[in-house]
Amino acid sequence: MLNFILCGAPGCGKGTQSTLLVEKYNLKHLSTGDLLREEINAKTEVGIKADSYISVGNLAPDDMIIAMLLKAVDENASKVCGFILDGFPRTVAQASALEDAFEARGIEIPYLIDMQVDKKELITRLIKRGETSGRSDDNLDTIKKRLEIYETKTAPVNDFYKNIGKYRLVDGMGEVEEIFERISAIIDKEQLSKCKENKQFAY
Numbered sequence: 001m002l003n004f005i006l007c008g009a010p011g012c013g014k015g016t017q018s019t020l021l022v023e024k025y026n027l028k029h030l031s032t033g034d035l036l037r038e039e040i041n042a043k044t045e046v047g048i049k050a051d052s053y054i055s056v057g058n059l060a061p062d063d064m065i066i067a068m069l070l071k072a073v074d075e076n077a078s079k080v081c082g083f084i085l086d087g088f089p090r091t092v093a094q095a096s097a098l099e100d101a102f103e104a105r106g107i108e109i110p111y112l113i114d115m116q117v118d119k120k121e122l123i124t125r126l127i128k129r130g131e132t133s134g135r136s137d138d139n140l141d142t143i144k145k146r147l148e149i150y151e152t153k154t155a156p157v158n159d160f161y162k163n164i165g166k167y168r169l170v171d172g173m174g175e176v177e178e179i180f181e182r183i184s185a186i187i188d189k190e191q192l193s194k195c196k197e198n199k200q201f202a203y
């Protein structure tokens, strides 16, 4: 399978790039933020609980997120060429659970593509998005809180992937198309190296 995590601070462009990558590589995009918003809109028990965290910019609990993500993985694993994980893992505990769960299922452990964007640019993009997104968390106070949580809780996830040799950095500044080319180059290189290792190329 072609599995990777698209990671980066809120507003880095993960959603936009995922849409393009799904199309190019025939992947399933799994965004834990989107899954949570579906639960919130459907007013499920999970959704009501999740909303109390999301609306103030906090992370939802690890066990809730892991269960939700793995359910979606199990529903789709036999139907797709691979997964783009967007917004997951956001903590080291989630990263560790993901590795164990994928290993147990015999699914390829994903590598992490880290999209780096300047903080000032992130805030500008998120405020602009808030004008039309209708999202309760796209306002200045919550944006600042989300960026702070990203730095304290999510940035250590990068070290987790560095330690297992699965961290790939990409410059997330510039035009959508040129960032897309950079990410595609990383994916193509990963697939080529799998080929060279004589592994099955059917991602």
Ligand code: AMP
Pocket: 010, 032, 033, 034, 036, 053, 054, 055, 057, 058, 059, 060, 061, 062, 065, 086, 087, 088, 089, 090, 091, 094, 137, 146
């Ligand atoms: P996103 O759409 O990825 O920006 O996620 C929106 C919000 O959903 C985040 O600010 C968190 O409150 C929550 N959320 C999404 N993914 C996760 C996750 N992996 N762990 C904890 N909370 C999450």
